[in-house]
Amino acid sequence: MNEKQNKKSALHEKEGIPQPESFSASSLEKISKSRKIQPSATELITGILAHDKVALSRGITLVESTNLTHLAKANEIISGCLPYANKSVRIGITGVPGVGKSTFIESFGKYLTSLGKKVAVLAIDPSSTISHGSILGDKTRMEELVKDENAYIRPSASGETLGGVARKTRETIILCEAAGFDTIIIETVGVGQSETAVHSMVDFFLLLKISGAGDELQGIKRGIMEMADAVVINKADGDNINKAKLTKTEFNRALHLFPAKKSGWIPTAATCSAITREGIDKVWETISNYFELVKANHYFEEKRKEQNQYWMMETINEQLKSNFYNHADIIKLLEANKKAVANNEISPFAAAMQLLEKYFKK
Structure with missing residues (x-):
């Protein structure tokens, strides 16, 4: 019995070399101290106006914070940036999940930066109603645009907000404009009947569609179609080109059934491929024509005031x-x-x- 007790099991753990510390104590202390040093609102405003993306990100984080202690600082930053805002064009982009919004925005954004534009993308990611978490993976999808010096991508969780926009997207636009971005793109979580929020903060509302998904008849329905200033059928490449052209024709017919817009603009449908970037230039041409019209008839300023x-x-x-x-x-x-x-x-x-x-x- 004693021999059995003294005999070690084959599963016993041998003494080995102790695991070294996985971090440097001195480095950890430095990081902890630096995190405690928070820049003042004045410092963040100065950084934002100097086109510092780090300062812009920190400012947006304060604006989005639900911590009541951050409210006064966030309001000070917004007030400091407001005189330098309202100098951009704001474009809202929506569409059903899987339509290729992120890929389209990357191709579209790269095209705009090639024209000398400074582009800020505010990508709204859906939040889980169960865990309240959000993936925030748009930077991963837009791997080319994220490296562009003239572009800035800010993913935000939608939270409990309806309409596919984050709670503080409107204020975030102000900070991005103050940071020198002349084209603001807002990507919503997906199309629905509560897109009023994003429509009420942008100058141009673009609806992305795909052909062959059984949703062509949605073109004659009210709601999102009435808000759209243009419909773009994405993924018009490969064997899908003819289907996309047919879908474009159907949507152009449907768009003429709606009452005339206050802006005097007549919405149109077009096709493009975010992968091959075919038709991206035509989309920007349509948007440019819209802005030329609404600035000439003063609807642009009128809409901004209403918003x-x-x-x-x-x-x-x-x-x-x-x-x-x-x-x-x-x-x-x-x-x-x-x-x-x-x-x-x-x-x-x-x-x-x-x-x-x-x-x-x-």
């Missing part, structure tokens, strides 16, 4: 909502009312009224 008013009201709504949910008394009462509603002790409407009455009596 500013819209976003003032949206900011008020957002701030009221934020203040409501962060109020100490509401936080306590909210949990109690949630349980009561779940147990059918009170109706959802009565519970909501209790919370609102409590908030307005504060």
Whole structure:
């Protein structure tokens, strides 16, 4: 028995060389100290106006932050950048998942930088309703554009915002314009019936489509088609060229069924291939023609003014909502009312009224 106890198992662990430290203590200390040193709002504004992409990224991070301690600093940065904004054209791009939005934007962005444009891409990635996480993989997809000195790509999570835009996209546009970017491209998470948000912050709204996906009849439906200033059928390459041309014809017919736009612009459909870059120049030509028209008839300035008013009201709504949910008394009462509603002790409407009455009596 003693021999069995003394005998080592074949699975026993031998003593070996101890694992060395996987990091340098001195380097870790330096990194920790540098992270504690946060640039002031004035320093970030100076950096943004000097076209420093690092300062721009840090400024956008503050603007997007939900931490209430960052709010004052973020507002100071926005105010400091505002006088230098509004000097770009803003293009919204949307389409069903798989239509090739990221590939199109990379080809389109590279074409624009070849013309001497400075392009900022605000790519909105969908957030999971379960884990609340987001992949933010647009920089990986746009591997050529991300290396371009005249381009800047900022992926952001959509969060709980409807319409496929991040909560702070509007403010991010201001910072990008102040940083010298003259063409702002906003990529939405995908097409739907709640694209009003992105439409209300861009000058030109581009809808990407693909042929052979069974969605040609969507051309006669209201909603997104009414917002589109142009429809582009992507992936018009290889064996798909003829199908894409047929789809373009169908959409051109459908676009003429809608009422005339206030801008005086008549939307058109076109084809392109983001892979071969065939037709990309024609897309920019269409967009340029649009801007030439709306700047001549002053619709461009009129729309910008309407958008500013819209976003003032949206900011008020957002701030009221934020203040409501962060109020100490509401936080306590909210949990109690949630349980009561779940147990059918009170109706959802009565519970909501209790919370609102409590908030307005504060």
